[in-house]
Amino acid sequence: MGVAIQWFPGHMSKARRQVQENLKYVDFVIELVDARLPISSRNPMLDKIIGDKPRLIALNKADLADRNAVKSWVDFFEKQGIIALAINSKEAHTAKRLTVAAKTLMADKLARNAERGIQNSSLRTMIVGIPNAGKSTLMNRLAGKKVAVTGNKPGVTKGQQWLRTNKELEILDTPGILWPKFEDDQVGLKLALTGAIKDQLLPMDDVTIFGLQYFLENYQEATMKRLRMKEADLELEIPDLIMELTKRFGFRDDYDRFYQMFVKDVRDGRMGEYCLDKVSDNVND
Ligand SMILES: Nc1nc2c(ncn2[C@@H]2O[C@H](COP(=O)(O)OP(=O)(O)O)[C@@H](O)[C@H]2O)c(=O)[nH]1
Ligand SMILES: [Mg+2]
DSSP states (O other), rough: OOOOOOOOOHHHHHHHHHHHHHHOSSSEEEEEEEOOOOOOTTTTTHHHTTTTTEEEEEOOOGGGGOOOHHHHHHHHHHHTTTEEHHHHHHHOOOHHHHHHHHHHHHHHHHHHHHHTTOOOOEEEEEEEEEEETHHHHHHHHHHHOOOOOOOOOOOOOOOOEEEEEEEEEESSSSEEEEEOOTTSSHHHHHHHHHSOOGGGGGOHHHHHHHHHHHHHHHHHHEEEEEEEEGGGGGGGGGGHHHHHHHTTTOOTTTTHHHHHHHHHHHHTTTTTTOOOSGGGSSSSO
16 A cells, blocks of 8 residues: 655655665666656656666556547657556556567667577566555566565665566566655645545645646546536536535535545546646647
């Protein structure tokens, strides 16, 4: 389950150092992001931290995400020359797909090895991502069994241990846990809405107002259906709409109950599949 980490500067540098130490042992890095937040769930310093170590991006929880948006995000990363793929860590097929992507990423190294007569060399990787991205779930999936994934706190150090996926892929059993991009208000609201950060960190009314607005703008039909809204409700300002819906759901003036219901619906996918980051906000031309 999600471990709430308070990201003090000391924790950040420890986490960063841990990833950098482990980089020595791996051929490439799997950057795990939430497909519903392909930018907001990235660590702002990852590029600097991993330097020129090869990396692929896995957009996890694709089963919960807006398919079209995820496709645009995969294109977005591939245009930058980064191999990206949408995955569901709970699916068996995922191990095979990641192995294929890894072999594409590391094709040159594998070819060099083959030239030197080194056959069947397996690739070594580590998973890096923010809390709740799904690192443990993916590692269990790749290991093909439930493993005690270490490193629930940044800075856990011990001898390297490897989880074997198949002949071709081995994963470091300590994932890199890095902080999200929470210096931006909108990013914080998005992380809260998906449940990536603890509820106590942000006021639920702000999270709900932001979420309801976003869903009405981008997923109007699903939102209206789930919240049993009428056409006329669309005329209301968001705070007035929240008051109205709270009453209609029988919560009287207990707005907290409405916030809880809305946020839970979003997190559990009952508002439909969605993506909170837009490619159009991330291309500057
Ligand atoms: N629907 C869905 N849920 C996932 C997926 N991967 C992980 N989860 C869930 O996301 C939550 C956080 O996963 P976890 O592996 O603990 O994240 P970690 O903090 O990065 O290790 C758990 O409730 C997982 O069951 C996925 O691909 N799809
Ligand atoms: Mg974990």
